[in-house]
Amino acid sequence: MISEKIQNILNEQINKEFYSAYLYLAMSAHFDEIGLKGFSNWTRVQAREEVDHGMILFDYIIERQGKVSLKQIETPETNFGSALEVFEKIYEHEKYVTDSINCVANMTDEECDLATRFFINWYISEQVEEEANVDDVIKKLKMFGDEKAALYHLDKELGKREYKQHSYNS
Numbered sequence: 332m333i334s335e336k337i338q339n340i341l342n343e344q345i346n347k348e349f350y351s352a353y354l355y356l357a358m359s360a361h362f363d364e365i366g367l368k369g370f371s372n373w374t375r376v377q378a379r380e381e382v383d384h385g386m387i388l389f390d391y392i393i394e395r396q397g398k399v400s401l402k403q404i405e406t407p408e409t410n411f412g413s414a415l416e417v418f419e420k421i422y423e424h425e426k427y428v429t430d431s432i433n434c435v436a437n438m439t440d441e442e443c444d445l446a447t448r449f450f451i452n453w454y455i456s457e458q459v460e461e462e463a464n465v466d467d468v469i470k471k472l473k474m475f476g477d478e479k480a481a482l483y484h485l486d487k488e489l490g491k492r493e494y495k496q497h498s499y500n501s
């Protein structure tokens with residue numbers, strides 16, 4: 332069974348993951364509005380992955396005989412700028428989520444909860460991957476500046492991203 336402190340911090344993390352999904356969906360709608368279908372696809376796929384992240388925590392709490400308590404999800408902003416501005420926002424957001432996951436890991440150490448410490452390692456690796464993926468897009472956007480042809484090709488590339496269900500250990 333998990334302690335109350337661990338249960339609370341995992342429930343807070345569920346909320347952050349679902350908020351992430353909302354934020355990515357808002358960005359996806361923005362990209363659709365400005366005609367960048369590939370960017371819209373990328374952020375939409377990411378939103379689905381965020382739901383998976385939330386559900387993995389949800390299932391873990393239940394498996395450890397804890398209580399899931401779902402909190403209100405904050406409204407994401409809707410005013411976004413250029414593709415670069417959006418991706419810079421994504422990077423900041425993912426850094427915030429990384430810090431939050433690190434706090435969960437610290438708490439498992441404080442509570443001597445080795446099972447949750449082992450579980451949360453999956454999220455630690457996932458955050459490394461997410462920050463790297465976003466950084467890759469930012470670098471490309473910076474490299475090509477305002478070049479329309481390059482943006483067109485990047486949009487095509489991001490349009491190829493496919494959703495693959497995330498589950499613990501995959």
Ligand code: OFO
Nearest residue numbers: 348351381384428
């Ligand atoms: Fe769930 O990793 Fe992004 O926010």
